Amino acid sequence: MLYLIYASKEAAIERADEEGKELGFDYWIEDNGIGTRWLTYPAETADHMWALDVTNYDLDESEESSTVDHYTPLPDED
Amino acid sequence: MHVSLDSALGRQRRLNSVGESVLQIAPNAAAAYSLRSLTGGDPKVVRVRREIDNAESDFTAAGISSGALTSFVNDIQTVGTAVNGTGSFDNYTVSNLSNTGFSADNSAGGTGSAGFPYVFKDEDILIVKYTVTNFSSTASLSPQIRGVSATNSVTGKTNSGTAFTANGTYTDVLTATADGTHLMFADGNTGSYTISDFEIVSHSSSGFVETWYDQSGNSKDAVQATAESQPKIVSAGILVTEGGLLFNGDTNFFDIGSSISLGTEFFFTGVLNRNSRVDANGTIIGNDGGGGGNRAFINSSTNTIGIRDGDANIQSSLVPSDSSDSLISYQASASSFTFILNGTTNVKSALTGGQAFRYMGGGSGFNLSVNLKELIVYDTDQTANRTAIEANINSHYSIF
Numbered sequence: 001m002l003y004l005i006y007a008s009k010e011a012a013i014e015r016a017d018e019e020g021k022e023l024g025f026d027y028w029i030e031d032n033g034i035g036t037r038w039l040t041y042p043a044e045t046a047d048h049m050w051a052l053d054v055t056n057y058d059l060d061e062s063e064e065s066s067t068v069d070h071y072t073p074l075p076d077e078d
Numbered sequence: 079m080h081v082s083l084d085s086a087l088g089r090q091r092r093l094n095s096v097g098e099s100v101l102q103i104a105p106n107a108a109a110a111y112s113l114r115s116l117t118g119g120d121p122k123v124v125r126v127r128r129e130i131d132n133a134e135s136d137f138t139a140a141g142i143s144s145g146a147l148t149s150f151v152n153d154i155q156t157v158g159t160a161v162n163g164t165g166s167f168d169n170y171t172v173s174n175l176s177n178t179g180f181s182a183d184n185s186a187g188g189t190g191s192a193g194f195p196y197v198f199k200d201e202d203i204l205i206v207k208y209t210v211t212n213f214s215s216t217a218s219l220s221p222q223i224r225g226v227s228a229t230n231s232v233t234g235k236t237n238s239g240t241a242f243t244a245n246g247t248y249t250d251v252l253t254a255t256a257d258g259t260h261l262m263f264a265d266g267n268t269g270s271y272t273i274s275d276f277e278i279v280s281h282s283s284s285g286f287v288e289t290w291y292d293q294s295g296n297s298k299d300a301v302q303a304t305a306e307s308q309p310k311i312v313s314a315g316i317l318v319t320e321g322g323l324l325f326n327g328d329t330n331f332f333d334i335g336s337s338i339s340l341g342t343e344f345f346f347t348g349v350l351n352r353n354s355r356v357d358a359n360g361t362i363i364g365n366d367g368g369g370g371g372n373r374a375f376i377n378s379s380t381n382t383i384g385i386r387d388g389d390a391n392i393q394s395s396l397v398p399s400d401s402s403d404s405l406i407s408y409q410a411s412a413s414s415f416t417f418i419l420n421g422t423t424n425v426k427s428a429l430t431g432g433q434a435f436r437y438m439g440g441g442s443g444f445n446l447s448v449n450l451k452e453l454i455v456y457d458t459d460q461t462a463n464r465t466a467i468e469a470n471i472n473s474h475y476s477i478f
Contacts, residue, residue, distance in 0.1 A: 023132055023305075024131070024132050026127065026132065026133070026288075027303065034289075035125070035127070035134050035303070036132065036288050036304070036305050037304070038303060038304045038305065039306060040304060040305075040306050041304040041307065053306070073443075076368070076370055076443055076444070
């Protein structure tokens with residue numbers, strides 16, 4: 001798995017939106033706010049950053065050089 | 079308002095009336111999900127995304143049983159105009175390129191490839207048909223079709239088709255082992271041939287549920303807008319083995335948009351077939367986006383159904399089957415809390431912490447690994463209706 005780490009959830013969602021548009025998900029085609037929007041959704045990390053699974057994303061060179069192969073998730077609540 | 083005799087007498091309902099639906103037996107569900115009609119009509123039940131091109135469509139219960147859903151998922155995509163291989167595999171001289179054929183000459187030798195742009199996904203099954211004419215082998219010419227992920231590669235993302243050595247019409251079944259973009263004929267020997275009448279006979283693909291519609295009338299549709307978190311409903315062209323929605327125990331879950339407060343008096347029932355576990359203590363229903371917290375779950379150590387209430391786990395002795403459907407119910411009343419599995423009860427003390435329902439199948443964690451066929455949630459005590467509701471469900475699924 002490959003992840004990009006973002007400082008904010010908004011920035012991570014912005015990248016997820018970009019990929020969703022690229023993939024032609026229904027949410028973007030019909031522009032009606034329903035249907036699939038993202039391929040993956042960011043998850044909060046233990047240090048309160050946001051990890052986006054980009055394993056199947058079309059990454060540019062800058063992004064490719066910034067990926068990490070793991071992150072530490074927030075601890076389970078149970 | 080209709081009041082049954084049993085209800086008027088304060089007794090538990092024992093029987094369904096003929097033809098009565100679950101929501102006619104106990105109409106005040108807070109949320110109700112199934113692939114069958116729970117209302118007696120033909121309600122919209124799911125919105126499905128087909129994997130091959132991400133198109134989506136809504137389906138009613140009749141649309142599932144009629145095969146309309148699987149037809150939608152297995153829609154044959156457009157075949158592109160034939161192309162030559164590139165990079166190390168451009169040794170063919172190609173001509174007469176169309177979306178049904180081409181002519182290839184490999185007199186110069188080296189591995190050549192030519193074929194058609196056509197997108198397929200991992201686990202898809204394609205049946206292709208084509209006619210070979212003008213076959214002329216100089217030295218052991220024996221091209222084969224296969225799915226690839228680029229024109230500069232002949233590495234198969236499907237199995238290979240017939241290695242043809244003569245004119246004729248051929249039909250091949252190609253099963254994908256990864257995503258791909260082209261169906262290419264390739265060979266390293268010399269000679270020439272013409273492909274014509276190329277067609278995709280069938281394309282069996284996968285479909286995922288974006289929305290599981292609420293049939294209760296309360297618009298608590300269960301939605302998953304993230305593709306990789308959507309449960310699967312069609313795999314390799316057919317409804318998933320074991321039926322219902324396949325939650326993968328890793329990333330799949332639904333969000334109903336806002337919480338339904340269940341408190342300490344509620345009832346919910348569902349039909350599920352437990353699968354191999356991935357996440358620990360997978361959530362059936364809960365109220366935490368992380369998937370954990372106070373919730374109904376399946377204990378992954380004991381395989382028993384349980385509930386986390388007041389931040390403490392209450393475990394039943396009941397183990398849903400991992401090879402057939404189980405009917406599970408959670409009945410919370412003022413005086414007691416009862417787990418029910420296929421009609422067998424396991425009674426505990428009344429809940430004190432209180433529950434709420436927003437997420438189904440987990441969240442960012444605690445993902446449930448089941449085929450889930452039906453889930454009906456009441457935010458009220460349904461002790462009086464419980465056996466009638468379960469009898470209705472059992473009569474449909476023939477569980478016990």
